[in-house]
Amino acid sequence: MAVVYIGLLKVSSNYPELEMDDPKSAVLTLPQTRPTVMVGLHYILPVVVLVWCLMVERMSPGLSAFWATMFMIFIMVTQRPVIAFFRGQSQLAADVKEGFKDLWDGLVAGARNMIGIGIATATAGIVVGAVSQTGVGLVLADVVEILSGGNLMMILLLTALLSLILGMGLPTTANYIVVSALMAPVIVLLGQQNGLIVPLIAVHLFVFYFGIMADVTPPVGLASFAAAAVSGGDPLRTGFQAFTTACAPRRYRSCSSSILTCC
Incomplete structure (x- = not known):
C-alpha cells in the first residue's frame, strides 16, 4: 500500500495543483477531467483499505472504518511534503504545517457535515x-x-x-x-x-x-x-x-x- 501510495503521488506531481473555486465569483468554469482525476487518485486508497478490512481481514465495520480513517489522516498529513519533494520544491517544515492545516480543515468540515447525519441517525x-x-x-x-x-x-x-x-x-x-x-x-x-x-x-x-x-x-x-x-x-x-x-x-x-x- 505504501508503494502504491508513493507511486500515485508521483503521478499526481506531474500535474499542477488544482485551483480552489471562488463561490463569490460570477463565472465558474468546470475543471478539466483528466488533471482532476490524476491529481486525486491517491484518495481512493482509504476506500481500498475499508473494503480490504471488511472483505479479506473480516474486521468489524467500526474497526474497518477506523483503519480507513487513520490512513486518510496519514494521507492528509504526508501528501504535500511528498508531492513537493517530487516537484523539487521541498520545504519540509512548511509542507508538514500545511498538511496539518488541511487535516484540521477537513475535521471541521466533517463535523459540520455530520450534524444532519447525526440527527437523521x-x-x-x-x-x-x-x-x-x-x-x-x-x-x-x-x-x-x-x-x-x-x-x-x-x-x-x-x-x-x-x-x-x-x-x-x-x-x-x-x-x-x-x-x-x-x-x-x-x-x-x-x-x-x-x-x-x-x-x-x-x-x-x-x-x-x-x-x-x-x-x-x-x-x-x-x-x-x-x-x-x-x-x-x-x-x-x-x-x-x-x-x-x-x-x-x-x-x-x-x-x-x-x-x-x-x-
Missing part, C-alpha cells in the same frame, strides 16, 4: 429501537416466511418490496439503518433455516439498494419530486421514468440481476 435509531422492543422485526420475518414458502427467490422479492416501503421518505443514512436493522436479518435468518448461507455484505447491499429505490419510486419519490421541481415536469411521470430507468433489464442492471447477485 438519531431519528432512525428511535424507529429501530421501537421496532426491536415491540418485536415487529420477528413479525416481518414470519410474514415473509409464510408468504414465500421457503423459496429464496420469493424471500428476496418480498424483502425487496418491504425495503422499498420502509425506505420511503428517509434520507440515505437513516434509510440504510432502518432497512439493515429490519430486513437484513430476515434474509439471513430465513436463508439459514433453508440451509443457505447468504453473505452478510451482499444482504446489506441488497436491502440498501431497494431502500434507496424508494427515493425515485412513486408515490413518495422525494428525489423524483425534487428533480421535477427543477425541470418543471410532472412529478409522478418523472418518478415512473426514474424507476423504469433504474430497473431497465437491457440497458442497466435490473432488479432481477440484483436478486440473482444476492443469491
